[in-house]
Amino acid sequence: MAAPQLRILVAVKHGVDVGLARADRTTGVVALDTAPRKTSDFDRNAVEEAVRIRERLGGRVTAISVGSASAREALRDAVAIGADDAILVTDPAVPVFDTRAVSRVLAAVSRTLGGFDLFLLGEGSSDHFAGLVGPRVAGELGVADVAYVRKLTVDATGVVAEKDLERELEVVRASFPVIVTVGQEINTPRLPTFMATLKASKKEIRQLSVAEIGLDAAHLDPTVRIDRAAVPATTRKQVTITGNTPDEVARTLVDALRTEGALP
Amino acid sequence: MSPESVLCWSEDPDLAGQLVRLARSVASGPEDRVFAASFDPPSDDGSRRIAEAGAHVLIRPNPAGPASTDPHVVASELRALVDTSHVTLVLLGSTKRGREIAGRLAGLLDAPAETGVARVHLDAGAVVVEREMLSGNALAQETLIARPAVVAIMPDVSASSPPPTVPVVQQVPSTSPAPLSERLELRPKPSGGVRLESAERIVTIGRGLQKKDDLVLIEALATALGASVGCTRPLAAEAGWLSDDHWIGLTGHRVKPRLYIAIGVSGAVQHLVGMRDSQTVVAINKDPNAPIFGQADYRVTGDLYAVVPALTKALDAK
Ligand SMILES: Cc1cc2nc3c(=O)[nH]c(=O)nc-3n(C[C@H](O)[C@H](O)[C@H](O)COP(=O)(O)OP(=O)(O)OC[C@H]3O[C@@H](n4cnc5c(N)ncnc54)[C@H](O)[C@@H]3O)c2cc1C
Ligand SMILES: Nc1ncnc2c1ncn2[C@@H]1O[C@H](COP(=O)(O)O)[C@@H](O)[C@H]1O
Numbered sequence: 272m273a274a275p276q277l278r279i280l281v282a283v284k285h286g287v288d289v290g291l292a293r294a295d296r297t298t299g300v301v302a303l304d305t306a307p308r309k310t311s312d313f314d315r316n317a318v319e320e321a322v323r324i325r326e327r328l329g330g331r332v333t334a335i336s337v338g339s340a341s342a343r344e345a346l347r348d349a350v351a352i353g354a355d356d357a358i359l360v361t362d363p364a365v366p367v368f369d370t371r372a373v374s375r376v377l378a379a380v381s382r383t384l385g386g387f388d389l390f391l392l393g394e395g396s397s398d399h400f401a402g403l404v405g406p407r408v409a410g411e412l413g414v415a416d417v418a419y420v421r422k423l424t425v426d427a428t429g430v431v432a433e434k435d436l437e438r439e440l441e442v443v444r445a446s447f448p449v450i451v452t453v454g455q456e457i458n459t460p461r462l463p464t465f466m467a468t469l470k471a472s473k474k475e476i477r478q479l480s481v482a483e484i485g486l487d488a489a490h491l492d493p494t495v496r497i498d499r500a501a502v503p504a505t506t507r508k509q510v511t512i513t514g515n516t517p518d519e520v521a522r523t524l525v526d527a528l529r530t531e532g533a534l535p
Numbered sequence: 536m537s538p539e540s541v542l543c544w545s546e547d548p549d550l551a552g553q554l555v556r557l558a559r560s561v562a563s564g565p566e567d568r569v570f571a572a573s574f575d576p577p578s579d580d581g582s583r584r585i586a587e588a589g590a591h592v593l594i595r596p597n598p599a600g601p602a603s604t605d606p607h608v609v610a611s612e613l614r615a616l617v618d619t620s621h622v623t624l625v626l627l628g629s630t631k632r633g634r635e636i637a638g639r640l641a642g643l644l645d646a647p648a649e650t651g652v653a654r655v656h657l658d659a660g661a662v663v664v665e666r667e668m669l670s671g672n673a674l675a676q677e678t679l680i681a682r683p684a685v686v687a688i689m690p691d692v693s694a695s696s697p698p699p700t701v702p703v704v705q706q707v708p709s710t711s712p713a714p715l716s717e718r719l720e721l722r723p724k725p726s727g728g729v730r731l732e733s734a735e736r737i738v739t740i741g742r743g744l745q746k747k748d749d750l751v752l753i754e755a756l757a758t759a760l761g762a763s764v765g766c767t768r769p770l771a772a773e774a775g776w777l778s779d780d781h782w783i784g785l786t787g788h789r790v791k792p793r794l795y796i797a798i799g800v801s802g803a804v805q806h807l808v809g810m811r812d813s814q815t816v817v818a819i820n821k822d823p824n825a826p827i828f829g830q831a832d833y834r835v836t837g838d839l840y841a842v843v844p845a846l847t848k849a850l851d852a853k
């Protein structure tokens with residue numbers, strides 16, 4: 272039997288804002304530590320899905336973020352969409368691009384909370400896009416996982432989930448507790464109302480240190496180091512094709528492509 | 536430095552062969568060993584490719600049983616092989632299934648892991664990888680410090696062909712874990728029958744197209760060019776005008792044709808990452824400031840409804 276109250280966790284990352292991150296003009300290097308941040312795209316879908324399930328079946332949705340104090344923003348986004356509780360694990364010891372450390376923290380939080388029925392995550396974070404954290408937490412906890420889910424049906428004992436693979440759709444059934452990762456196609460996250468946003472800004476965020484979830488710094492030693500992240504230099508010719516009429520433009524383009532060998 | 540012991544596995548036989556070739560070039564020391572795991576019957580195509588690609592050892596769990604696709608089963612079996620063969624590096628394919636297994640296995644091993652890897656080499660005992668970050672906006676170099684390390688490799692990463700081997704077949708007792716999930720159904724996705732990864736020429740259409748019926752313009756141009764039709768995410772995921780196999784980008788397919796023509800495509804980061812390796816890029820857009828122009832060899836500013844038919848005509852004329 273599942274718990275009478277559905278316990279739903281959802282992970283939200285306050286990642287680098289991919290649209291706003293700027294590279295150094297000469298070196299192309301992006302300073303990841305200081306880049307502007309925002310809630311990772313698919314995590315909004317994860318929160319939306321969690322809230323819809325609670326709206327249908329009851330229960331509680333707890334959003335968890337691992338990061339610096341700024342990650343409160345991601346949690347406020349989650350609460351504005353409808354999460355009931357928000358937990359921030361913040362500790363300079365956590366290397367946020369090391370999926371080992373982040374997964375260990377998420378697994379430890381879930382243990383501290385006494386487990387879950389359903390744990391929703393993004394299938395990849397917008398900045399790192401590893402697709403590792405969800406299945407990794409599942410491996411650590413020894414629970415079922417279903418990744419790349421586009422359709423999710425939840426009942427009292429588990430889920431039926433449709434996975435979107437490269438060329439196939441796979442429908443699987445798994446009993447609670449289960450970890451599910453989702454992408455953009457699963458739903459359209461609601462735009463929080465002004466009132467919801469205001470309420471979220473006042474919501475108390477529970478802050479936990481790694482010690483409080485039973486980990487010590489050695490559990491979080493970095494195992495992956497980012498040596499360098501840089502925007503690759505573009506080497507396109509950037510030739511502008513002009514002409515007085517579309518036909519003239521077309522002929523000029525076709526000639527250029529033939530000369531270059533791009534057309535037979 | 537102690538010898539490397541690399542374990543390769545992918546559910547895709549083609550990719551499994553590529554992983555073995557890559558492993559042989561990464562771990563090329565005289566004492567290094569390349570293991571390939573196969574859960575399939577010995578007669579299977581995958582086993583043959585693994586052998587041709589140059590694995591030293593082909594490991595088969597015994598009994599092979601029906602190959603389960605439950606991530607827990609696959610990751611547990613691989614984990615047992617890592618232990619018995621003292622594996623230092625695991626190479627998987629960076630497909631969706633492969634990334635899921637990579638995460639699960641890394642969790643079981645408490646190992647560092649990375650996915651979407653385009654290059655990998657060893658440097659003084661550490662595993663150095665190159666991969667995309669920031670939704671494809673940046674390329675990162677990362678170092679995986681601890682061992683064993685789990686690395687999921689993008690399809691079609693090139694590697695030199697090592698000398699062929701006759702792999703030793705090693706049967707290991709299967710750990711036969713009980714699955715945690717059950718497959719109810721597996722069905723092919725609706726398909727337009729294209730395989731953009733291997734297309735020589737691609738004509739990609741974006742939201743500049745006003746209605747589905749206008750696709751005929753794009754198809755006519757593609758025919759004149761001998762090209763396949765690609766699209767941006769909104770056309771496949773939102774409008775549903777084209778099936779997913781036409782979708783190019785971060786969450787779609789990665790392509791590298793000889794010629795790429797982007798029409799009515801703005802050039803969002805998440806799209807560019809899918810086409811960046813194209814040889815020659817043409818952009819047709821009515822907005823002279825569209826970001827796609829920054830990634831183009833030939834830029835045509837204009838209305839696609841005028842330019843595309845003219846281009847088709849010019850191609851047919853010659
Ligand atoms: C996590 C995430 C993943 C994503 N993954 C992908 C992905 O894999 N692939 C992908 O493509 N997108 C992806 N996207 C979406 C991406 O951000 C863009 O929204 C999308 O690529 C825009 O598609 P578009 O260029 O067709 O449309 P728009 O951005 O709307 O651009 C339309 C263009 O057409 C031009 N145009 C309009 N009318 C005409 C005309 N008559 N003649 C000529 N030009 C005209 C306009 O000037 C404009 O530049 C992703 C987004 C996120 C957040
Ligand atoms: N620092 C973090 N805090 C909370 N959740 C995270 C964090 N990092 C990753 N996640 C979750 O894991 C998912 C996949 O991340 P990744 O493995 O980095 O692609 C994200 O979409 C989030 O749901």
